Amino acid sequence: MSTSQLDKTYSPHDVENRWYQRWIDAGMFHASPTDPGQPYSIVIPPPNVTGSLHVGHALNNTLQDILIRWRRMQGRNTLWMPGMDHAGIATQNVVERQLQAEGTSREALGRDAFLKRVWQWKEKSGGTIISQLKRLGASCDWERERFTMDEGLSEAVREVFVRLHEDGLLYRGERLINWCPRCLTALSDIEVEHEEITGKLYTIRYPLADDPSQYLLIATTRPETLLGDSAVAVHPEDERYRHLIGKRVQLPLTTRTIPIVGDSILVDREFGTGAVKITPAHDFNDFEAGERQGLPRIKIMDIHANLHVEGALADPNVIQAVEGLPVAKARPRIEQLLTDQGLLEKSEPHKMALGKCYRCKTVVEPLLSDQWFVKIKPLAEPAIQAVEDGRVRIIPEAWKNNYLGWMRDIKDWCVSRQIWWGHQIPAWYCETCYGSPFLRRLSDGAPLIPSDASVIVAKTKPAACAKGHSDALVQDPDVLDTWFSSALWPFSTLGWPRQTPELKTFYPTSTLVTGLDILFFWVARMIMMGLKFMGEVPFRDVYIHALVRDAEGQKMSKSKGNVIDPLHVMEQYGTDALRFTMAAMASPGRDVKLAEERIEGYRNFTNKIWNAARFLLMHLDGERVEVPPAQRSFPDRWILSRLNATIHTVTQELEQYRFDRASSALYQFIWHEYCDKYIEMIKPALKDNASESAKATRHTLAETFETMMRLLHPFMPFITEEIWQTLPHEGASIVRQPYPVMQPDWDSKEAEQEFSLLEECRGLMNQERAILGYPAGKRLHFRVHGKTDQAYATFKKHKELIDHMENVNDLWVGSTTQISMPHLLTLTRGLVELATSMEDADLEKVKENVLKQIALLEKEATRTNQKLGNPEFVAKAPPDVLTEHRDRLERESRMTQLLQQALGQIGLYILERKRTQPS
RNA sequence: GGGCGGAUAGCUCAAUUGGGAGAGCGCUGCCCUUACAAGGCAGAGGUCACAGGUUCGAUCCCUGUUCCGCCUACCA
Numbered sequence: 001m002s003t004s005q006l007d008k009t010y011s012p013h014d015v016e017n018r019w020y021q022r023w024i025d026a027g028m029f030h031a032s033p034t035d036p037g038q039p040y041s042i043v044i045p046p047p048n049v050t051g052s053l054h055v056g057h058a059l060n061n062t063l064q065d066i067l068i069r070w071r072r073m074q075g076r077n078t079l080w081m082p083g084m085d086h087a088g089i090a091t092q093n094v095v096e097r098q099l100q101a102e103g104t105s106r107e108a109l110g111r112d113a114f115l116k117r118v119w120q121w122k123e124k125s126g127g128t129i130i131s132q133l134k135r136l137g138a139s140c141d142w143e144r145e146r147f148t149m150d151e152g153l154s155e156a157v158r159e160v161f162v163r164l165h166e167d168g169l170l171y172r173g174e175r176l177i178n179w180c181p182r183c184l185t186a187l188s189d190i191e192v193e194h195e196e197i198t199g200k201l202y203t204i205r206y207p208l209a210d211d212p213s214q215y216l217l218i219a220t221t222r223p224e225t226l227l228g229d230s231a232v233a234v235h236p237e238d239e240r241y242r243h244l245i246g247k248r249v250q251l252p253l254t255t256r257t258i259p260i261v262g263d264s265i266l267v268d269r270e271f272g273t274g275a276v277k278i279t280p281a282h283d284f285n286d287f288e289a290g291e292r293q294g295l296p297r298i299k300i301m302d303i304h305a306n307l308h309v310e311g312a313l314a315d316p317n318v319i320q321a322v323e324g325l326p327v328a329k330a331r332p333r334i335e336q337l338l339t340d341q342g343l344l345e346k347s348e349p350h351k352m353a354l355g356k357c358y359r360c361k362t363v364v365e366p367l368l369s370d371q372w373f374v375k376i377k378p379l380a381e382p383a384i385q386a387v388e389d390g391r392v393r394i395i396p397e398a399w400k401n402n403y404l405g406w407m408r409d410i411k412d413w414c415v416s417r418q419i420w421w422g423h424q425i426p427a428w429y430c431e432t433c434y435g436s437p438f439l440r441r442l443s444d445g446a447p448l449i450p451s452d453a454s455v456i457v458a459k460t461k462p463a464a465c466a467k468g469h470s471d472a473l474v475q476d477p478d479v480l481d482t483w484f485s486s487a488l489w490p491f492s493t494l495g496w497p498r499q500t501p502e503l504k505t506f507y508p509t510s511t512l513v514t515g516l517d518i519l520f521f522w523v524a525r526m527i528m529m530g531l532k533f534m535g536e537v538p539f540r541d542v543y544i545h546a547l548v549r550d551a552e553g554q555k556m557s558k559s560k561g562n563v564i565d566p567l568h569v570m571e572q573y574g575t576d577a578l579r580f581t582m583a584a585m586a587s588p589g590r591d592v593k594l595a596e597e598r599i600e601g602y603r604n605f606t607n608k609i610w611n612a613a614r615f616l617l618m619h620l621d622g623e624r625v626e627v628p629p630a631q632r633s634f635p636d637r638w639i640l641s642r643l644n645a646t647i648h649t650v651t652q653e654l655e656q657y658r659f660d661r662a663s664s665a666l667y668q669f670i671w672h673e674y675c676d677k678y679i680e681m682i683k684p685a686l687k688d689n690a691s692e693s694a695k696a697t698r699h700t701l702a703e704t705f706e707t708m709m710r711l712l713h714p715f716m717p718f719i720t721e722e723i724w725q726t727l728p729h730e731g732a733s734i735v736r737q738p739y740p741v742m743q744p745d746w747d748s749k750e751a752e753q754e755f756s757l758l759e760e761c762r763g764l765m766n767q768e769r770a771i772l773g774y775p776a777g778k779r780l781h782f783r784v785h786g787k788t789d790q791a792y793a794t795f796k797k798h799k800e801l802i803d804h805m806e807n808v809n810d811l812w813v814g815s816t817t818q819i820s821m822p823h824l825l826t827l828t829r830g831l832v833e834l835a836t837s838m839e840d841a842d843l844e845k846v847k848e849n850v851l852k853q854i855a856l857l858e859k860e861a862t863r864t865n866q867k868l869g870n871p872e873f874v875a876k877a878p879p880d881v882l883t884e885h886r887d888r889l890e891r892e893s894r895m896t897q898l899l900q901q902a903l904g905q906i907g908l909y910i911l912e913r914k915r916t917q918p919s
Numbered sequence: 920g921g922g923c924g925g926a927u928a929g930c931u932c933a934a935u936u937g938g939g940a941g942a943g944c945g946c947u948g949c950c951c952u953u954a955c956a957a958g959g960c961a962g963a964g965g966u967c968a969c970a971g972g973u974u975c976g977a978u979c980c981c982u983g984u985u986c987c988g989c990c991u992a993c994c995a
Contacts (some may be wrong), residue, residue: 009957165925194991201995219995271994285993352993402923402990409991547989584943585931591988593931601944604957615954664933664942679954766961775949776961807952807960860939867938871977881938881976888939 006617006726010610012574015722019219028735029139031079033505040076041506042068043490043539044140044520045514046148048087049122050094052101053132055548056515058566062582063545063659064513065138069714070654071510072139073739079506081493082140084127086439088422088482089183089359095121095421107444111420111477117200118421132567137575137717139735146493148485149423156492156728157423157485160533165457169375170415172427174451176287177414179367180357181305186371188481189411190520192355201350202335203273205343206232208246209257216241216260217248217345219272221352222282224327224334226251227312228300229258230291231278235269236262252343253318253334261293287565297368301327305365327365350405351820370451371418372425372478372631379528380410386527386537394542395657396588399519406520413525423481426710429453430465431472438474443611446477487525490538512539515547543657564594573603576716582606583659583715584667605667606719609712612675613723616705619686623730624702625695629745633693635681636700640746642673643711645742650711666712674708677755684804702728711740731889752795757786757831758802761795763822764827764834765806772825772841783812783824783835791831823909825850826898827893833898843910850906856897861892 004138023029031041047057064080072078094131095118099105105116107390133140146153164170178187181226202223204267205215216232232249234241241260248257266289267276280290281297290297298311307322307330318337322330338344384391384407386402394400416425429449432436438447456462456473485492490512494503508530514523523542530538569578580602585592629640646669653662682701685693706727713720724734761784769776784802786792795802795813802811825846826835838846852891867873868885877885 006954008955221995264993266993268994273995276995283993283995285995287995350995352995396925405922406991587932595931595944597944598931600957604955607957608955611955611958613954618954660933668942675955676959770962777950777952863939867976868976873938874975876975877938884938 006610006614008611008614008729010574010607010719012576012606012718013571015335016135016137016570016718019721020137021720023139023733023735024142026733028722028733029080029141030143031077031141031506033077033501035077037075037077039079039505039510040068040071041509042511042513043081043493045512045518046083046085046146046486046489047129047133048090049084049126049147050087051091051129053129053136053566055564055566056130057133058136058578059545059548059582059586059592060513060515061133061136061138062579063543063586065136065579065717066583066654066714067511067513068139069717069735070739072735073713073737075738077143077505079502080138080140081144081146081506082130082133082138082142083146083489083493084130085482085486085489086122086422088417088419088479089185089321091118091122091126092419092421093183093360106420111444111446114420115159117240135567135570135575137579139717143548144493148482148489148492151487152495153488153492154423154724155459156488156496157480157730158426159497160484160529161426161480161490162457162459163533164434169378170372170457171331171375172370172372172416172451172455174368174370175373175414176281176284176366176368177371178206178355178364179303179305179369180360180362180364182360182362183357183419186367186369186414186416187357187364187482188414191358193358193361194353194355195283196351198349199352199353200347200353201272202347203345204252204338205345206249206252206275206277207343208244209250212250216244218275218277219274220277220319221350222327222331223338224298224307224322224330225282226277226334227254227307227309227314227318228279228282228298229577230280230290230295231259231261231279232275233261233263233266233278233289233293234275235267238267238269238274241275242688247376249704252341253337254314256310256313260706261295263289263293265289265292276701280676282366284366287366287368291916301365301367303367305363306733312676324403327363368560370449371414372427372476372480374413374415376410376413379532379620380524382531383407383524383527386531388603389538390536392527392542393540394544396544399516399544403519403524407524410524413481415476415484416476417481418478420479422482423485425476425478425480426457427474427476428456428465429476430456430467431474432469433465433467437472438809443776447474448475449476483521483525486522487529488533490526490530491534495858496533507534507538508536509539511541511543513543513545516544517547519544540655542742545586546588546591548594562595569596569599573599574606575719576606577603578718579661579717580715583663586659587784588657595798605671608675609673609716609719609723612670612679613705614728616680616701617726620698620702620728622689623695624694624699626699627696629743629748632696632700633682633685634751634754634801635678635685636697637748637751638681639674639678639704640700640743641748641752642669642678643707644742644746646673647711647742649709651739651741654714663715665828666715670708670712674704678704680805681801684800700741707740710734710737713737714739754798757791757794760803760830760832761802761834762806764829764832765808765836767829768825768834768836771827771846771853772836772838773845773849777807779807779809780836781809783814783834785814787831787833825902828894830891838906838909843906843913847903847906850899850903854896854903857892857896857899861889861896864889 045060068078068080096106109117121189178189178192180187199221201219201221203217203219204223207215208216212719218232229251236242236245244260245262247260249260251258278286278289278295281296281299282288291616300307300312300313302308306324306326309319309323321333321337335344356362357364357647376428384404387394387403394403434453438449441448456465462473465473490509491503491507494500494507496503512523526538530536549873566578577599581599629637646665649665650662652664677818682697688694706724706729709720709724721734765782774780784795787794802808823838824835825838826833864885867888
């Protein structure tokens with residue numbers, strides 16, 4: 001490719017599409033269990049089939065891709081397994097909304113037709129996120145893409161269900177569960193989000209049945225549930241109420257009386273009045289208390305969370321007032337009725353946590369129903385062990401305790417969902433054994449399976465029940481929680497329950513990259529299931545990255561309008577810029593606050609790289625001669641040494657998942673060392689195209705740039721490939737080139753030391769300019785002295801380089817420290833003393849500046865002196881600190897001395913000028 | 920209520936184990952110098968949240984306070 005083909009600015013769009021397609025066509029990302037190399041595998045956190053790429057995905061997948069591309073280049077047998085989950089509730093919601101718009105419903109369609117419809121939707125509109133991940137450059141093995149509802153994965157689900165059941169780790173029973181009255185399904189505990197709100201605490205009078213003039217005061221935040229009360233509890237040792245235990249109260253708004261019971265677990269004597277109502281069918285604590293006390297469960301709500309109170313023996317006027325009403329509407333009416341009857345003692349504001357459905361944010365209700373549960377303790381135990389003993393590492397480690405705490409306190413997992421889209425539970429019930437046909441739900445015809453129907457769990461529909469009845473077997477209408485199948489992801493995607501070569505090679509996977517928000521939902525459950533069914537952890541490392549927030553630290557949400565759309569960003573700034581931003585901001589344990597300006601900054605970085613490549617191509621024409629590293633020019637030796645250090649840093653930081661540090665090392669090196677310094681330094685050598693120095697330099701230039709592209713490739717796959725192809729290289733694509741490793745003979749301590757000396761000199765030059773008020777562009781004539789022979793030699797050797805780099809007019813190099821000539825301002829730093837003429841300066845201003853400097857230095861010197869004068873400091877501080885302080889004092893004194901000298905000269909000079917140039 | 924994390928330049932964040940705090944972005948000044956104005960050169964800007972303690976020495980360790988996040992919990 002010739003120079004003219006590289007435009008002045010980098011335009012990512014074509015480059016990205018072109019290369020991604022070529023990588024795919026060449027099968028660059030495909031993994032085979034028979035490939036050589038130590039396996040390295042990652043399973044993608046399966047995005048939701050309804051989802052589209054948001055910044056969280058961009059971060060998550062960028063980090064995975066960096067790891068994968070890096071390991072692939074290192075020669076590992078690398079598999080990144082992609083796919084999606086079927087997102088039961090979310091997907092069903094999407095399709096139901098469509099049906100609603102068409103004036104129909106899933107009930108009208110029936111189950112089979114509805115499922116067909118969902119599959120159609122999935123094929124047509126589902127999984128846009130997959131193409132978006134490709135856009136991001138994700139180097140997944142797309143030939144292996146999986147979906148949780150695939151036949152293979154569904155088989156895994158059935159296998160697991162059956163085996164858990166066989167092992168007594170699955171049971172069906174009537175329990176109080178979290179119910180979403182909008183999605184009309186049970187939710188697991190962790191699918192409920194808690195929100196702090198200020199509600200009201202009502203205090204209600206419950207008159208004693210045998211003496212209505214006396215009453216108990218009961219506090220509640222949900223007065224409407226009193227209709228379902230089956231007792232009132234007090235603490236058995238509470239002096240105030242002990243004598244009442246065994247008596248009854250008249251339940252307000254009903255014709256019922258309910259007992260007063262003693263319950264030391266439920267009742268907190270300190271809270272409220274010390275007496276509490278028990279509503280076993282509508283409150284988790286009360287459910288337990290009801291069990292303990294043998295109380296009836298009185299349901300007063302239906303699946304839509306509408307009140308149905310006939311069964312509660314409510315007063316007719318109460319029934320009339322609230323029957324069929326949702327909670328929110330019923331509550332004020334109950335409040336009014338209680339007030340009317342003089343039973344509402346008071347109501348006051350009260351802070352409380354309200355549970356909401358994590359999918360649709362509807363207030364969840366505790367609902368009594370038959371559900372399937374995974375008995376979790378026996379599964380959690382080994383999963384705790386695995387993290388405790390380090391078979392699974394959680395990174396950053398801070399989250400480990402979070403995980404352990406949750407696992408130790410884990411509750412049984414409700415896995416059944418009352419929806420259609422998902423893995424239908426492989427359980428059958430015999431109506432013949434039951435003695436009568438099961439009732440059918442009116443709305444959709446789903447069988448209502450009685451609690452006591454005997455169950456057959458099997459991978460496929462059994463031919464007959466245990467007693468041989470074959471004609472009336474009814475499958476459980478419920479489906480399994482989506483997370484149930486996600487929990488199997490690391491092995492189901494590799495072919496389990498079949499023992500495939502993939503499973504053998506790539507399980508356990510190497511690393512899982514995920515956000516904190518699904519640590520419990522997903523990570524914990526994968527560990528449990530992996531240990532249970534594979535006998536081995538599903539992954540070695542869990543890297544938990546931060547959540548992405550906006551620049552103000554707010555959670556991004558469509559309603560707030562602060563969403564940064566990664567697709568838009570990629571369009572505007574290029575994918576590489578987005579990826580680099582993600583990597584740079586991935587500091588562990590911290591939320592990522594993303595501002596668009598940052599992305600713009602890294603877009604500029606891509607442009608910088610692009611233009612450096614243009615420079616290269618402009619100067620690469622001509623012979624290239626390889627010289628042993630030790631014999632190369634100073635800039636060459638220096639950049640090789642710095643490149644080596646950068647290779648070391650980047651690799652080491654990646655090993656530790658410090659994407660932020662790795663990217664900042666790359667940024668620093670490429671921009672500030674390679675572009676700002678190295679390229680500038682070699683310009684003179686390249687001037688004469690045919691010179692020996694040009695030939696040698698061209699070799700280093702090409703060699704280092706090519707290496708740099710490989711080093712950067714995992715972070716910025718597109719631009720590095722595009723440029724790499726234009727450089728002298730071997731191989732078809734950078735994707736499978738070896739990742740750079742340190743070259744011992746590239747290290748040059750000596751070149752780096754010389755460079756530091758030159759930097760010190762440059763610093764002094766700037767300081768001179770500042771004190772003398774000379775503009776940065778003014779060409780000055782400097783005199784420099786090295787305080788040691790070596791320093792002197794360095795300056796002597798690099799005189800021309802300094803002239804070139806610092807815009808200096810013929811640097812004069814001396815070997816002594818005697819620069820006390822008139823009209824010169826001399827400064828010092830380290831091994832350098834530097835002087836330049838004050839001739840063109842405004843001397844009064846210079847005097848002012850020098851005085852300022854002296855004041856500053858004296859302040860510092862005093863401090864250093866005090867420290868060194870402290871015998872305890874001298875006695876206790878380590879030797880190197882002491883030396884450092886002594887050096888500092890010497891520097892400060894010498895500089896002060898020089899400035900004072902200058903001050904004297906300035907004084908004389910001012911007088912001199914006044915004499916020669918009378919105003 | 921409990922647990923965890925954070926508070927450092929205008930903004931976003933670093934600082935590997937206690938020895939005068941760095942970077943990016945932004946800002947200011949000068950420069951279209953043949954790779955790059957999406958750029959170059961230079962520069963300003965910090966009581967390291969507050970109060971104590973340990974130490975020769977604290978941004979770093981300890982205690983407390985304030986503020987901000989997140990997770991978790993059945994106080995009706």
